[in-house]
Amino acid sequence: MVERTVPNRTPCVYHTVHCLLGFTCYILKTTVIYKTCEEKDLKMLLLGIESTAHTFGIGIVNSSGKILANIKDSYTTEQAGLIPNKVAEHHQHVAEKVLQQAFQEGNVGWGDISFIAYSAGPGLDPSLLVGYRKAKEWSEKYKKPLVGVNHCAAHLSIGKLWNKAKEPCYLYVSGVNTQIIVEEGGKYRILGETLDIGLGNMLDKFARDLGLGFPGGPQIEELARKGNYVELPYVVKGMDVSFSGILTKVQQLRKKGLPQEDLCFSLQEVCFAMCTEVAERALAHTGKKELLLVGGVGANKRFGEMLGIMCTERGAAFYNVPLTLATDNGAMIAWEGYLRRKESGDINVRPHWRVDEV
Numbered sequence: 001m002v003e004r005t006v007p008n009r010t011p012c013v014y015h016t017v018h019c020l021l022g023f024t025c026y027i028l029k030t031t032v033i034y035k036t037c038e039e040k041d042l043k044m045l046l047l048g049i050e051s052t053a054h055t056f057g058i059g060i061v062n063s064s065g066k067i068l069a070n071i072k073d074s075y076t077t078e079q080a081g082l083i084p085n086k087v088a089e090h091h092q093h094v095a096e097k098v099l100q101q102a103f104q105e106g107n108v109g110w111g112d113i114s115f116i117a118y119s120a121g122p123g124l125d126p127s128l129l130v131g132y133r134k135a136k137e138w139s140e141k142y143k144k145p146l147v148g149v150n151h152c153a154a155h156l157s158i159g160k161l162w163n164k165a166k167e168p169c170y171l172y173v174s175g176v177n178t179q180i181i182v183e184e185g186g187k188y189r190i191l192g193e194t195l196d197i198g199l200g201n202m203l204d205k206f207a208r209d210l211g212l213g214f215p216g217g218p219q220i221e222e223l224a225r226k227g228n229y230v231e232l233p234y235v236v237k238g239m240d241v242s243f244s245g246i247l248t249k250v251q252q253l254r255k256k257g258l259p260q261e262d263l264c265f266s267l268q269e270v271c272f273a274m275c276t277e278v279a280e281r282a283l284a285h286t287g288k289k290e291l292l293l294v295g296g297v298g299a300n301k302r303f304g305e306m307l308g309i310m311c312t313e314r315g316a317a318f319y320n321v322p323l324t325l326a327t328d329n330g331a332m333i334a335w336e337g338y339l340r341r342k343e344s345g346d347i348n349v350r351p352h353w354r355v356d357e358v
Contacts, residue, residue: 043062044062044063044114044115044338045060045061045062045063045068045106045108045112045113045114046060046061046062046063046113046114046115046116046117046147046334046335046337046338046341047059047060047102047113047115047116047117047144047330047334048060048061048116048117048118048149048154048330048331048332048333048334048335048336048337049116049117049118049119049131049134049135049330049333050072050119050131050151050328050329050330050332050333051091051118051119051123051127051128051130051131051132051134052119052121052122052123052124052127052128052131052151052328053082053087053123053124053127053175053176053328054074054075054076054082054087054090054127054214054215054328055072055073055074055075055327055328055329056072056073056074056090056091056094056095056098056130056131057070057071057072057073057098057328057329057330057331057333058071058072058098058099058101058102058330059071059102059329059330059331059332059333059334059335060102060103060106060108060113060330060331060334061331061334061335061338063338065161065335067331068105068106068107068108069101069102069103069105069106069108069331070102070105070324070325070329070330070331071098071101071102071105071330072098072327072328072329072330073090073094073097073098074215075087075090075091076213076214076215077213077214078213079208079211079213080208080214081204081205081208081214082124082204082214084124084125084126084127085126087124087126087127088124088126088127088129088130091127091130091131092130095130095134099138102330110138110142110144113142113144114144115144115145115146115147115337115338115341116135116138116139116144116145116146116147116337117146117147117148117149117333117334117336117337117338117340117341118131118132118134118135118146118147118148118149118333118337119131119149119151119154119333120132120148120149120150120151120347120348120349120350120353121150121151121349121350121351121352121353122150122151122152122176122350122351122352122353122354123151123349123351124351125349125351128349128351129349132148132348132349136346139346145341145345146345146346147337147340147341147344147345148344148345148346148347148348148349148350149333149336149337149340149344150336150353150355150357150358151328151333152172152177152179152354152355153188153336153355153358154332154333154335154336155172155174155294155295155332156170156172156181156183156188156292156294156355157332157335157336157339158294158321158325158331158332158335158336159292159293159294159319159320159321159325160292161335162319162321162322162325163292163319163320163321165290165292165317165319166290167183167288167290168288168290168291168292168319169181169182169191169279169282169283169286169288169290169291169292170182170183170292170294171275171279171291171292171293171294171298171307172294172295172355173198173199173200173275173293173294173295173296173297173298173303174198174200174295174296174297174328175198175200175201175204175215175296176197176198176200176201177193177194177198177200177295178193178194178198178199178200178241178243178275179192179193179194179355180192180193180239180278180279180282181355181356182282182286182288187356187358188355188356188358189356190354190355190356191239191278191282191285191286192238192239192240192241192278192281192282193240193241194240194241194242194243195237195240195241195242196242196243196244197243197244197247198243199243199271199275199297200215200217200295200296200297202243202244202246202247202271203216203217203220203267203297204216204217205247206220206247206250206251206263206264206267207219207220209251209254210223210254210260215296217296217297217299217300218299220264220267220268221264221268221300221301221302223260223261223264223265224261224264224265224267224268224302225265226261226265227259227261227262227263227264227265227266228261228262228265229262229265229266229269230253230258230262230263230266231266232246232249232250232266232267232270233245233246233249233270234270234273234274235274236274236277236278239278239281239282240278241274241275241278243271246267246270246271250263250266250267268300268302268303269302272300272302272303272306272307273306275303275307276306276307276310279291279307279310280310280314283311283314283316284314288316289315289316289317290316290317290318290319291307291311291316291317291318291319292319292320293307293318293319293320293321294320294321294326295326296326296327296328298320298321298326299323299326299327304318304320307320
């Protein structure tokens with residue numbers, strides 16, 4: 001029988017210490033690399049340009065969602081409504097001023113900016129083109145990559161960021177848009193929307209009839225506080241709503257001499273109730289426990305109050321955003337640009353780009 005020599009497996013102290021030191025160095029190196037990348041990411045600043053309608057805005061945010069600056073200048077009139085060519089002239093006139101104010105508020109300059117995000121649509125062609133051309137001009141001059149984003153999606157993402165919402169139903173109510181939206185599989189799905197005009201535009205049209213100027217929503221809200229209810233059409237069709245017939249009715253009642261305070265109050269109560277109904281139906285259908293109100297009309301306090309009551313009654317959380325983020329602004333474009341920076345680029349303008357096409 002041949003005896004086999006078994007090698008000595010006793011670990012060498014030197015070898016053990018060497019391995020431990022190597023592993024420790026690897027951990028420290030990895031930690032330093034991770035921390036460096038993390039710090040670099042946190043230092044990434046995005047400049048967002050908003051110019052879809054009557055507002056030209058520039059916002060600056062970092063990659064953690066902190067808003068460093070959010071400056072805007074909006075076109076207004078005392079008698080007429082939104083005149084596209086006049087709006088474009090306004091945007092062109094104020095662009096450089098708004099940019100410098102944003103840099104001053106954020107205490108940054110072009111050397112700190114990583115990307116330029118801009119509203120590619122939807123919106124008015126002349127307004128969109130001013131923002132896009134400014135984005136192109138600054139991109140080429142300062143060597144910054146462009147990120148074209150969807151204006152509607154920017155409203156949704158800034159609202160979700162601000163409220164730290166998880167999986168909300170979105171009620172998006174602005175000038176042109178009135179939509180109930182959910183996100184599924186990384187895509188937005190519209191469950192219901194206006195069949196004709198947006199709620200914001202309807203309010204602005206009636207405000208012009210009353211001689212309140214543009215935008216008219218805040219003035220209607222103020223008058224409504226002094227009014228009493230008069231009966232108006234209530235038009236909900238499944239998950240969709242319609243406002244054009246309601247506008248016609250209040251215009252007829254105004255000509256008959258009904259107090260404008262009563263008409264403003266009734267207009268708000270009926271239209272907000274319609275939106276609240278479809279929002280509640282969306283929560284019931286999807287089983288979601290969060291409702292997030294975004295868009296310019298969402299700044300109306302009575303609207304938020306009605307939705308809040310509904311959510312409380314069904315055990316859901318209700319979220320909205322402050323006025324500076326409810327209305328059109330550059331900060332939301334910057335944040336959406338950060339989210340889309342790896343999948344978007346220079347995509348020109350898309351005036352009819354729906355959120356469910358993102």
